[in-house]
Amino acid sequence: MECSEKRISGNYTEEDLDKLLIEQPDKEIYQKVLENWDQIAKPLDGMGRFETLIAQIGAILGTEEIDISKKAVIIMCADNGIVEEGVSQSGQEVTAAVAKQMAKGASSVGKMAAVIGADTVPIDIGINTKEQIAGVSDRKIRCGTRNFRAEPAMTGGEAIGAIFTGIEIVEDCKQKGYHILATGEMGIGNTTTSSAMAASLLGCKADEVTGRGAGLCDEKLRHKRQIITEAIEKYKLYEAKPLKILETVGGLDIAGLAGVCIGGGIFHVPVVLDGLISMTAALLAERLVPGTVQYLIPSHKGKEPAVERLMRELRLEPVIDAGMALGEGTGAVMMFPLLDMALRVYRGRTLFSDIQVKPYERY
Numbered sequence: 001m002e003c004s005e006k007r008i009s010g011n012y013t014e015e016d017l018d019k020l021l022i023e024q025p026d027k028e029i030y031q032k033v034l035e036n037w038d039q040i041a042k043p044l045d046g047m048g049r050f051e052t053l054i055a056q057i058g059a060i061l062g063t064e065e066i067d068i069s070k071k072a073v074i075i076m077c078a079d080n081g082i083v084e085e086g087v088s089q090s091g092q093e094v095t096a097a098v099a100k101q102m103a104k105g106a107s108s109v110g111k112m113a114a115v116i117g118a119d120t121v122p123i124d125i126g127i128n129t130k131e132q133i134a135g136v137s138d139r140k141i142r143c144g145t146r147n148f149r150a151e152p153a154m155t156g157g158e159a160i161g162a163i164f165t166g167i168e169i170v171e172d173c174k175q176k177g178y179h180i181l182a183t184g185e186m187g188i189g190n191t192t193t194s195s196a197m198a199a200s201l202l203g204c205k206a207d208e209v210t211g212r213g214a215g216l217c218d219e220k221l222r223h224k225r226q227i228i229t230e231a232i233e234k235y236k237l238y239e240a241k242p243l244k245i246l247e248t249v250g251g252l253d254i255a256g257l258a259g260v261c262i263g264g265g266i267f268h269v270p271v272v273l274d275g276l277i278s279m280t281a282a283l284l285a286e287r288l289v290p291g292t293v294q295y296l297i298p299s300h301k302g303k304e305p306a307v308e309r310l311m312r313e314l315r316l317e318p319v320i321d322a323g324m325a326l327g328e329g330t331g332a333v334m335m336f337p338l339l340d341m342a343l344r345v346y347r348g349r350t351l352f353s354d355i356q357v358k359p360y361e362r363y
């Protein structure tokens with residue numbers, strides 16, 4: 001469906017993007033949090049990577065008295081023109097259908113977020129419908145991207161508008177008092193756009209990073225890989241800049257989530273990443289604004305083959321290995337209660353001195 005309505009956030013340019021700078025999280029606080037962990041009555045490093053994750057969060061928030069009680073998952077919803085080529089089992093109409101459920105808290109991520117009282121924030125950044133969906137924030141850039149087999153998915157202005165939309169959303173969340181955010185998305189066909197971007201950004205073959213998405217048979221998977229391979233060749237994507245890769249084969253959801261990652265860095269908000277689409281957005285964000293990765297927290301290993309490579313490239317080590325491939329931010333939200341439990345131990349501060357035991361020394 002064609003749609004004339006355009007909502008580009010502000011009048012941003014590539015120069016505005018180039019001007020963005022990210023400070024390092026506070027190193028002293030990072031060290032202090034680690035020292036605090038060592039005073040807690042437990043084996044040294046007993047909480048494993050949760051000790052460094054909590055230190056990272058303290059360094060980002062700028063305090064060793066860490067509070068992450070107010071949480072939200074930002075869910076970027078957008079359609080992808082490439083779906084016309086039969087790369088997904090379902091049609092674009094499913095994106096709007098699921099977004100409607102998200103608005104009611106009835107999709108998978110809504111059910112999970114409710115368990116721990118995290119807010120869900122569904123955003124229409126490019127759903128292919130003229131309908132304004134009640135309960136979904138209208139930040140539409142355009143009604144779905146173009147079919148990248150035929151032409152580039154979006155213009156430079158649309159890509160930059162979507163990135164700054166994500167940044168603005170983080171600023172708004174910060175003002176509303178959120179301490180930590182998670183990334184989520186909904187968009188039929190977005191495992192094709194993400195795999196195409198991941199292959200291009202990582203310089204690897206489409207076959208190595210492209211998986212079955214929401215569920216494809218062998219024949220359709222071969223077709224999906226072929227389409228990505230052809231696009232990489234047609235647009236010379238191994239030599240292209242990250243923004244050009246986004247414009248050519250990316251999606252508005254990926255662009256918006258890259259903005260959320262960058263916004264985390266600018267506004268000192270930790271951002272927990274979900275699966276393939278979020279991880280692709282994270283690598284894009286790091287390539288666009290170096291230093292962003294220091295504000296990102298991995299959650300799970302996912303099932304799509306690209307995730308492991310993206311994690312490795314960003315030097316992130318996820319703690320959940322559950323073969324999840326649901327999207328919506330489900331894996332990221334699953335990380336929230338784990339962080340809450342680690343933080344309960346940290347803040348509870350039952351110290352060696354409380355139990356009259358000599359603290360363990362570092363070897």
Ligand SMILES: O=C(O)c1ccc[n+]([C@@H]2O[C@H](COP(=O)([O-])O)[C@@H](O)[C@H]2O)c1
Pocket residue numbers: 087088089090185186187188189190191192212213214215274275276277278302303304324325326327328
């Ligand atoms: O996050 C992931 O790793 C992930 C892996 C497979 C599927 N998904 C979800 O499934 C949808 C995309 O699947 P597809 O096959 O239409 O590209 C989209 O809405 C994603 O949220 C998400």
Ligand SMILES: Cc1cc2nc[nH]c2cc1C
Pocket residue numbers: 090094098185186187214326327328
């Ligand atoms: C129903 C449905 C829900 C989803 N949530 C994320 N991707 C999805 C894809 C489908 C098809």
